[in-house]
Amino acid sequence: MAPTRQMSRPEESTLDLGEFTLKYRGDALPQPELLVIGKRSGRHKAVHTFVNILDNDGNLVRQAAITPDIASFIFGSFEVRGSTEAFNIYESDLVVGKWSPRTRTNVSPDLVRHQRTIAEQSFTATGGKLAHHWPIFQKLKETGFGSIIRATLTLHQLCSSNCPFCSTILRNKRDSVSLTEAQAFVSTLYNEQAALNRNEFVRYNEEYRRLTGTDIRLKGLILSGGGQPNLWPHFSEFVRWLGELDLDVGLITNGFPPKIAEDVYERFKWVRLSITPESASPFYPDGRFDRQYIPASLRHNDSLTVGLSYVYGPWTDDDMLKRLDASAHENGFRYVRLLTDCNLTRQAQLKAHQDLADRLFRLGFIDEVGKPLSRIFHQLKYHGSQREAEELWSDGQCKLQSYNVFWDTTGHEENGYSHCYPCDSVTVLADEQGETDISVSERRFNADKWGTVKSTEVHRLFTEPLQPFFDPRDICASCLFMNNNRAVSDLVKRASYGDMNLDTSLEHLNFP
Known part of the structure; x- marks a missing residue:
């Protein structure tokens, strides 16, 4: 369908294009807003208030509010550049009022001021913890069967925020699962999988018990995904039920509904609070993330790990970074994880990482080589390349699905079931063969493209030999998890496992 524009007055305009409707509100307070609204039934929206202005080499010059002229420029380039890249604007293009393609300067990850720390490896999935589960990879090597030791559940698709970097903006608000379905899913991975390994894979199971203290089964479960898990009506009952299992449970949320009893959060091994751009979260008091309600059970609690997570982008100023660090100190949180918008293509993402690292250095949060000097750590997470894909996946098989499963509820309302995926980041895959050939992120879970098994058939991931449900090449x-894939590949290729050198400084080993 051809784009249509409707103008009501100079400071307000709309544009219908593909999966999205763009709406500019120049008189919005306290900042003009450009809304990217998904056309699917959920009608979720991303709120943008700033753009990055770049020089001809793609370096950040400044961050600018979205004026009517900038909004018009975005409308004109949105179809070619996509829902994320369109908000990175070259200053010379803005002067002439028209976007022009150019050759982008390649950025090597080695040029980013960064040092991988114990915190980054413990509190994020870098692949560093997989060696602590080596018997399941010996089992995979010698039998061809996977072992699902980690899972993530979305439960439903509700969220109170309108983040510009939302990875599932095209989701359906009515896609939700029942308590019975969630419990059955976990029981399959916990009980049925353990029984199978005790009976059918005795040698590997005994070795795993010696190493970890349990049968080969689900070890770590994360409640996360397409919305706030703690808005799900069965959240408290489910968490209390999970607490009866010998299972490490993590939570990723961007807020804490007051109706949830504070003791519920004590059932978690760790909790990560995602801090959104303040203009994107209507529940922040006075528009300030550091004035939101945080359960007392999570503050200064040494029995569980609590951290903050923040996505860096044109909505970020120095004050925000300072308040993030201060909030972690004031609440007794272990860390602040910073990363860039994963909807960006590889080169734009690495440029953003450079900008972030340079800003953190200037503010005194990291030293000249990227070592953290406070509670902030910078996660250097970026997209892989086609060359890496060909080398890593010569067999056409994603390695993550040998130990990990992500259950998203997309399609549940229509089908009565939904699908599993090898990871949670397929929705933000973005590729580039030059600025005029950009494969933009899908920003929704597409089972026909990335799905593995139905949620009602998750047992197939450990009762059947590992199989390629799609060719990741x-x-x-x-892929954002090249390191994890590489770690699995290296573990499977080992000639022997008796000389494994395990890093005992790492935490949260059941969330590899």
């Missing part, structure tokens, strides 16, 4: 070349 074709649709996942920009």
Whole structure:
């Protein structure tokens, strides 16, 4: 369908294009807003208030509010550049009022001021913890069967925020699962999988018990995904039920509904609070993230790990970074994880990482080589390349699905079931063969493209030999988990496992 524009007055305009409707509100307070609204039934929206202005080499010059002229420029380039790249604008293009393609300067990850720390490896999935589960990879090597030791559940698709970097903006608000379905899913991975390994894979199971103290089964479960898990009506009952299992449970949320009893959060091994751009979260008191309600059970609690997570982008100023660090100190939180917008293509993402690292250095949060000097750490997470994909996946098989499963509820309302995926980041895969050939992120879970098994058939991931449900070389070349895939590949290729050198300084080993 051809784009249509409707103008009501100079400071307000709309544009219908593909999956999205763009709406500019120049008189919005306290900042003009450009809304990216998904056309699917959820009608979720991303709120943008600033853009990055770049020089001809793609370096950040400044961050600018979205004026009517900038909004018009975005409308004109949105179809070609996509829902994320369109908000990175070259200053010379803005002067002439028209976007022009150019050759982008390549950025090597080695040029980013960064040092991987114990915190980054403990509190994020870098692949560093997989060696602590080596018997399941010996089992995979010698039998061809996977072992699902980690899972993530979305439960439903509700969220109170309108983040510009939302990875599932095209989701359906009515896609939700029942308590019975959630419990059955976990029981399959916990009880049925353990029984199978005790009976059918005795040698590997005994070795795993010696190493970890349990049968080969689900070890770590994360409640996360397409919305706030703690808005799900069965959240408290489910968490209390999980507390009866010998299972490490993590929570990723961007807020804490007051109706949830504070003791519920004590059932978690760790909690990560996602801090959104303040203009994107209507529940922040006075528009300030550091004035939101945080359960007393999470503040200064040494029995569980609590951290903050923040996505850096044109909505970020120095004050925000300072308040993030201060909030972690004031609440007794272990860390602040910073990363860039994963919807960006690889080179734009690495440029953003450079900008972030330079700003953190200037503010005194990291030293000249990227070592953290406070509670902030910078996660250097970026897309892979086609060359890496061809080398890593010569067999056409994603390695993550040998130990990890992500259950998203997309399609549940229509089908009565939904699908599993090898990871939670397929929705943000973005690739580029130059600025005029950009494969933009899908920003929704597409089972026909990345799905593995139905949620009602998760047992197939450990009762059947590992199989390639899709060829990642074709649709996942920009994978964000190349390191994890590489770690699995290296573990499977080992000639022996008796000389494993395990890093005992790492935490949260059941969330590899």
